Amino acid sequence: AQKVTQAQTEISVVEKEDVTLDCVYETRDTTYYLFWYKQPPSGELVFLIRRNSFDEQNEISGRYSWNFQKSTSSFNFTITASQVVDSAVYFCALSGSYNQGGKLIFGQGTELSVKP
Amino acid sequence: EAQVTQNPRYLITVTGKKLTVTCSQNMNHEYMSWYRQDPGLGLRQIYYSMNVEVTDKGDVPEGYKVSRKEKRNFPLILESPSPNQTSLYFCASSLQQGAKKTQYFGPGTRLLVL
Numbered sequence: 001a002q003k004v005t006q007a008q009t010e011i012s013v014v015e016k017e018d019v020t021l022d023c024v025y026e027t028r029d030t031t032y033y034l035f036w037y038k039q040p041p042s043g044e045l046v047f048l049i050r051r052n053s054f055d056e057q058n059e060i061s062g063r064y065s066w067n068f069q070k071s072t073s074s075f076n077f078t079i080t081a082s083q084v085v086d087s088a089v090y091f092c093a094l095s096g097s098y099n100q101g102g103k104l105i106f107g108q109g110t111e112l113s114v115k116p
Numbered sequence: 117e118a119q120v121t122q123n124p125r126y127l128i129t130v131t132g133k134k135l136t137v138t139c140s141q142n143m144n145h146e147y148m149s150w151y152r153q154d155p156g157l158g159l160r161q162i163y164y165s166m167n168v169e170v171t172d173k174g175d176v177p178e179g180y181k182v183s184r185k186e187k188r189n190f191p192l193i194l195e196s197p198s199p200n201q202t203s204l205y206f207c208a209s210s211l212q213q214g215a216k217k218t219q220y221f222g223p224g225t226r227l228l229v230l
Contacts (some may be wrong), residue, residue, distance in 0.1 A: 035218070037221075043223070043226070044221065044222075044223045045206060045224070046221075047218055047220055050218050091159070102147055102149070102210070102217070102219075103149065103161040103164065103174060103175070104151075104159070104219060106158050106159040107158070108158050109158070
């Protein structure tokens with residue numbers, strides 16, 4: 001079975017703090033793909049990043065960085081110097097090679113609140 | 117601008133009154149999918165389509181129908197809506213079916229069934 005766990009339901013930080021959102025996944029597939037999506041208060045789902053299981057190189061995009069560790073089945077997301085506009089619900093998602101229907105398996109989401 | 121559009125964005129209806137939520141993408145994507153998002157249950161796939169005239173059930177297809185007559189459109193049909201279909205609905209599309217293709221989501225449709 002495939003599963004994504006985001007243990008942190010809510011996180012609250014003060015602006016300019018760094019924050020890490022945790023994501024742990026389970027899959028039997030040898031090839032799989034991991035994603036992060038952002039859902040701001042307006043409700044849409046915004047794609048942030050995709051990572052392939054065979055590429056463990058970490059990635060940085062501006063204030064965002066992602067740490068993928070196959071050994072611990074984790075794909076954590078760090079926001080450096082957080083801003084109020086980062087306030088949103090963040091979803092980690094998994095899709096396996098043989099996943100029926102190409103569906104994404106989502107975690108329950110982490111609600112991030114950045115206070116000024 | 118490359119995008120997935122959904123209409124309507126908000127809808128209040130009554131039990132049993134047929135409705136259609138439209139979804140359209142302008143990226144020439146082959147794969148399209150519908151999800152619903154509910155508190156405590158997260159996001160779940162309703163139906164998907166790998167190409168024109170090819171559709172299949174996802175995890176929660178009961179009470180829904182879809183069609184894919186054109187590549188760009190993938191409407192979600194509720195023949196006889198019930199209150200348990202009150203939800204936030206998302207349409208998504210990607211270049212192809214398969215895990216490695218990133219799915220891009222529409223803005224969502226908030227449906228309330230009274």
